Amino acid sequence: MTAKWSIPALVVAACVGYLIYSASGGTSEYYLTVSELRSHSGSGDVRVAGVVQTDVQKTDGGLHVTFTEKDATSSVPVDYTGTLPDIFKPGITVVAEGRLGTDGVFHARTLLAKCPSRFSTSPYTQ
């Protein structure tokens, strides 16, 4: 390509850079363990990975659920409304997306379960 094209190329590159910068600044979330959640000070939604404990309480026909999410050192109560992932049960690892309320409960907006198979080509989502 000749020099003539370097200007459009630069314009596109600048636009793409700006789009990436503005979009990732506004929407990226911290990916934390339960212990990191306790010391995390930022605002906005975060994702927290941990293991579901045996205290799962389902109400409202299974649409509302509370449970404790735990990693090696700490735990947090989680509150979630919505359809649960198929494989949700005590002992599996879940990633809760939401924020820690002032009540000390993590209010999850979405709940992702990690697929237990060794290799799977299909996503379990929400």
Next chain:
Amino acid sequence: MILGFLGAGALLAALVMGGFSAVLSFWAGRQENPVMVQVGRRAFYAAAAMIVAAGGVLEWALLSHDFSLAYVTEHTDLSTPTALVVAGFYGGQEGSLLYWALVLGLLGSVSLVASASLGVRLAGYAAGLMAAILSFFLVVLVLVASPFDLLSITPPDGLGLNPVLRDGGMLIHPPVVLAGFASFAIPFCFAAAALLAGKPGSAWIAHTRRFALIAWSLQTTGLVLGMWWAYHVLGWGGYWGWDPVENVALMPWLATTAYLHSSMVQETRGRLRAWNFGLVILAFLLVVFGTFIVRSGVVPSVHTFAISAIGPWFLVFLFVCIVFSVVLLAARASVLGGGAEPVAPVSREGAFVLQNLLLIGVIAVVLWGTVLPLVSGMLGQQRVVGASYYERAAGPLFLLILALMAAGPLLPWRRAATLPSARALVWPGATALVVLAVLLVVGVRAIPALIALPLIAAVAGTCFTQYARLGRGWRRVPSVLTPASARRMRMFGRRRRRYGAYLAHLGLAVLVAGIAASHFWQQEKDVTLAPGQQVTVAGYSMTYTGSEQRQLSDHTELVALMRFGDATLEPARATYAGLGGQSLTHVAINTTPVADIYVVLAGVSADGSASFSVFVNPLVTWIWAGGAIIIFGVLLGNIGERAPAVEASLARVPAVQGI
């Protein structure tokens, strides 16, 4: 037991033949020794044959329930339906790698059969590179991830296939996606061989383009089938989640889309040679990178892959491929520069260049979103991005690409003295305005929707304009074949590819319309209903009538019955006895002409009331239809196509003679 030894032996033999083919082909290519190049090619065929044998052994072991093989035990059990036992071949890490090698061996053999005309040196290097890549997979299969590993004790029954994979989609989606991934290696081998041989002319383009088109078609089909599967099986109401696994399948597809367009500029104008090499190489590097990402577990994904020993191997392979490609492109930079006239910004080729830049931009967006957890994790606290990042960053780029799809085909080659004539723009412009007016009248005020849908309409309008021109051309063809009319028909034969491409554009417009409508206007409601109660979502009412338990061959189902007009929707939760009583949602979908009613059963309480997530997804069927139209267009335009007359087209463009 014996099958394990047979399979492992076949893989080892394939590795020996593959390695032999790689070394011999390179050497023979360098020496320009046609006999030895032929021998090297035949060694590649032999390696492919041994992989076929290994695949046959694995399939045999699966079908005969030979649980002495760890792979058979881990992915099937006695209750698995036969069709899914067959599919167990690619249902796990090791088997899917074997399947990959199988596709590369077979498609690679086909591509090498036709490569002799490209010259001894180029054919030798291409075979050598392909054999080297095949050998890498075979090394991994033999040393780290063998599907033929034996268990010390043969269990009486296997663990069974993951329930989520027990679906008809399992029979078609993974093999197509994996075949697409594997086939990106073939264009790469021919491009890199052309560079190595110092023959960056146009001969390789015709050959590479055909296999790039095969890879692209497979990947298109695989992506659409993957969306279809996610939508019908996973029960979250959507079809695309911007998960790393989806992203890495999308990126090589985008790069190859760019290549399929820019290669036309090289075919007709002899321009963009270096750029075309770069795109083919980029597509392959993205495939290797993606394979490393999804199979090593370095990026958090909802698909967890067990901490797998193959990660470091793919990392090294990726590193080698990147270094090789960069060095090769740099070393050949001098022969790549074309001294022909520059590309005018307002012209068909100008539109292609801009489209290429935008597609690279989308790749950059997707790549950054995919590796952000990795990069931020190294620098400090790990961060992740969700769907809204991709929508905000890639959305505007996609809109610009749509605009180019509407205007680009109307621009003439070389240079447009004026902008496309007003007459050409009438129909696309009119359709866009009509759609815009309709949207405004029905009360749509969301700016993205008001931009996207008229643009989609304009793309469709452009395609129809081109077909109308074709139709007028046909009317002039008289019933008696004169030399002039025969010439016109030959002209159409030559332009078949273009009209197939417009059909593919039209299919993409249909597909994007489905994505846009379901994205902008999806409605969702979570409800708990007692028997007899009714729920209304987006004007669609349905009544919950009760639930029942059903016993099927390998699972039990708790089915909720929901009356919707004359139809009964049966969302269910299935529980599989194997795998520790894992349960699985069975979504109920009722397709009406304008929207899908999509019902997921969350659970049934002791008092008989049931909880549901009800989605109304507009125009989702358009996505599947659009995918089918794209593939139909590609087949129509290219099947049975002879190698395009590169020399003839070059002869018409004096400026690029003598490449």
